[in-house]
Amino acid sequence: MKALKLLAATAALAVVSTAASAATLDDVKKKGFIQCGVTTGLAGFAAPDDKGVWKGFDVDFCRAMSAAIFGDPMKVKFTPTTGKTRFTALASGEIDVLARNTTWTMSRDTDLGFEFVGVNYYDGQGFMIRKSLGVKSATELNGASVCIQTGTTTELNLADYFRTNKMSFTPVVVEDSAEARQNYDKGACDVYTTDRSGLAAQRSVLSEPDAHMVLPEIISKEPLGPLVRHGDNKWGDLARWTLNVLISAEEMGVTQANADSMKTANNPEIKRMLGTEGDLGAMLGLGKDWGYNIIKAVGNYSEVYERNIGPKTPVNLARGVNALWNKGGILYSAPLR
Amino acid sequence: MTIETVDTQPKPNLLNDPKVRAVIAQIVVVVLFVSFVSYIVSNTAVNLEKLGIKAGFEFLGLQAGFMPTSPNFNLTGFDVSKDTHLDVFYLGLVNTILVSVLGIIAATIVGFFFGVLRLSSNPLLRFVAAAYIEGTRNIPLLLQILVWYFAVLLALPGVKQSINIGDMFFLNLRYLVIPAPIFEDGFGYVVTAIIVGIVATVFMVRWARKRQEKTGEQFPVVLAGLGLIIGLPVVTLFAVGVPLSWDIPALKGFNFQGGVQVISQLTALFLALTFYTGAFIAENVRAGILAVSHGQTEASYALGLRPNRTMSLIVIPQALRVIIPPVTSQYLNLAKNSSLAIAIGYPELVNVFMGISLNQTGKAIEIIGMTMGVYLTISLLISMFMNWYNKRVALVER
Numbered sequence: 001m002k003a004l005k006l007l008a009a010t011a012a013l014a015v016v017s018t019a020a021s022a023a024t025l026d027d028v029k030k031k032g033f034i035q036c037g038v039t040t041g042l043a044g045f046a047a048p049d050d051k052g053v054w055k056g057f058d059v060d061f062c063r064a065m066s067a068a069i070f071g072d073p074m075k076v077k078f079t080p081t082t083g084k085t086r087f088t089a090l091a092s093g094e095i096d097v098l099a100r101n102t103t104w105t106m107s108r109d110t111d112l113g114f115e116f117v118g119v120n121y122y123d124g125q126g127f128m129i130r131k132s133l134g135v136k137s138a139t140e141l142n143g144a145s146v147c148i149q150t151g152t153t154t155e156l157n158l159a160d161y162f163r164t165n166k167m168s169f170t171p172v173v174v175e176d177s178a179e180a181r182q183n184y185d186k187g188a189c190d191v192y193t194t195d196r197s198g199l200a201a202q203r204s205v206l207s208e209p210d211a212h213m214v215l216p217e218i219i220s221k222e223p224l225g226p227l228v229r230h231g232d233n234k235w236g237d238l239a240r241w242t243l244n245v246l247i248s249a250e251e252m253g254v255t256q257a258n259a260d261s262m263k264t265a266n267n268p269e270i271k272r273m274l275g276t277e278g279d280l281g282a283m284l285g286l287g288k289d290w291g292y293n294i295i296k297a298v299g300n301y302s303e304v305y306e307r308n309i310g311p312k313t314p315v316n317l318a319r320g321v322n323a324l325w326n327k328g329g330i331l332y333s334a335p336l337r
Numbered sequence: 338m339t340i341e342t343v344d345t346q347p348k349p350n351l352l353n354d355p356k357v358r359a360v361i362a363q364i365v366v367v368v369l370f371v372s373f374v375s376y377i378v379s380n381t382a383v384n385l386e387k388l389g390i391k392a393g394f395e396f397l398g399l400q401a402g403f404m405p406t407s408p409n410f411n412l413t414g415f416d417v418s419k420d421t422h423l424d425v426f427y428l429g430l431v432n433t434i435l436v437s438v439l440g441i442i443a444a445t446i447v448g449f450f451f452g453v454l455r456l457s458s459n460p461l462l463r464f465v466a467a468a469y470i471e472g473t474r475n476i477p478l479l480l481q482i483l484v485w486y487f488a489v490l491l492a493l494p495g496v497k498q499s500i501n502i503g504d505m506f507f508l509n510l511r512y513l514v515i516p517a518p519i520f521e522d523g524f525g526y527v528v529t530a531i532i533v534g535i536v537a538t539v540f541m542v543r544w545a546r547k548r549q550e551k552t553g554e555q556f557p558v559v560l561a562g563l564g565l566i567i568g569l570p571v572v573t574l575f576a577v578g579v580p581l582s583w584d585i586p587a588l589k590g591f592n593f594q595g596g597v598q599v600i601s602q603l604t605a606l607f608l609a610l611t612f613y614t615g616a617f618i619a620e621n622v623r624a625g626i627l628a629v630s631h632g633q634t635e636a637s638y639a640l641g642l643r644p645n646r647t648m649s650l651i652v653i654p655q656a657l658r659v660i661i662p663p664v665t666s667q668y669l670n671l672a673k674n675s676s677l678a679i680a681i682g683y684p685e686l687v688n689v690f691m692g693i694s695l696n697q698t699g700k701a702i703e704i705i706g707m708t709m710g711v712y713l714t715i716s717l718l719i720s721m722f723m724n725w726y727n728k729r730v731a732l733v734e735r
Contacts, residue, residue: 083696084692084695084696087696087699088701111699112699133591141591142590142591143589143590143591143592143594144590144591144592145407145511145591145592150688150692150693150696155403155693155697156402156403156697158403158404159402159403159404159417160402162404163417163418168408169404169408170407170408170409170511170592171403171404171405171406171407172682173405173682173684173688173689173692173693174682175679175680175682182487183491186487186491186510187491187495187496187510188491188510188511188601190591231387
């Protein structure tokens, strides 16, 4: 069935790509919504709630883009993609933007023909294991069976890590995160490996989260970010500056709650962001209040983070390196001017 | 008076000539087809270039960098430290062929067994066969694969609690591990003995058939054949001092080490394919047997042949020519259905090559093309073999 999807996507490549390489922003405005690719369901990052409304960290990025363009965060259609189908979906024009904890790598940026607009989560690959097995470090994993999602950078990192440490492993390759969890929960594999944010999300929905632990080793750099197709720089700019607004707003202390009062704040950069001074929106082909709309709709980066994956949620991820640059992290936005 | 005969029939319009029209129609169809194909090809090429995607097969020589299969279930000896995407292709191909061949053999046996059982005079047996056939035939194969894997095999005990069969075989939710034979010096004699046994049996069968045609005397072909094929190698084995030892699996760390592992994904896929296709073959077999007129059986009984001999000498040979063609298409289905393994992660072609390699390299068109080529080739080979076999068993009309 996946094969069929791929085939269809390939065929679509031939038909749709004329439209795809044209101005995406115009297309989006014409059809009235953004087509956003997300995961097939990963708690905290992208998953439909009990009313069928998509919620999550990655989902909020697409909502922010929708708010910037339409002034309404709900004008997004979500397309669930697997690790395998996501790139074909984006390349063929089936989706306009992919926000699906995707690692920014050189070959994806160049050879696959995509444009990463920035990093919204700095991650690294880790291992989750049952506490009862008594393993304290990833170097003790020789001979283990490892559950792994196909079509990801984790697959390559895993092979590299075990080779470097002269260990062997048995891959149990699965298609999506739900299937991976099922295999891991039943014991078809000893270890589950993916990005540590993903491990935290998966652990929160296991039958007994406390019986499992994430090993201390981080075996790779995984800068996760949204991406668009090569060749439409205007659309890429829009996505990049949406992300920068989220981060800048946190830097400047603008929140969903105080966005209205901040409009008159005595700070030109805040005024530029909220559209009361200058006209940054016009440079992107948007209205003056695009930045205000983003913050009013989803809040700043910190609010998006705390609402979906922060320490008070079941996913329970501390900010760590994802804190702002002036608070001990590496999150940094280019200036809005 | 003479009447002049005039050829009053007018010369037909060229367009009304059926032969000419047929030729024109064919030319039009060919032109349309060729232009359609070239449009698709050029359109794809243009758009790929527009997207900045380069087509080509260079990626096959690049190092794959991932491990597509368990090191204990690695038929092609895949080495992650240097093997390329071409080796991934090769590994997937071998695994596809493995499960297809095993499935075809087992489905044939299951199919014949239940096909004959469904015609049994015992109502209970008949009911069991009918229930199996109707049950499996009418449930989607993907569902059956998932049930076998998730509900049956993953319900087995974990690795540490493996079911221990005589300290040699261990069964758990991940795999069945069996001792692996280690051949030592001198085992070549035994292999030679097996070959000699097979060749001798072939000659013996020919000789026995000729003798029976001439004199009517029968020769115990089966017994003598077994003696040659099994007895001779066994005698040789002991004569050269049993140059054979066993690699007994043992639990070390997370998994068993040593022996041969039959992974659960293979078992689940094999069982699902066997029982699903077996049900269809059973119906083909039943149809074939029913197609042989009952008069043949009665005539055979009248000649004094026992029911077993009647079945094997009179009914089955005639039924085969009805059975073979539909069974061929079942074999083709089985080979193609093996690609559903992707649902449970058995490392066959679609899973490892069209799945992982495609995603790591992004070469969709090349990889999907190669994969389609493989299935086409496998299907054509099965078809060719079955057509050849069908010719052999077909009635020779005189």
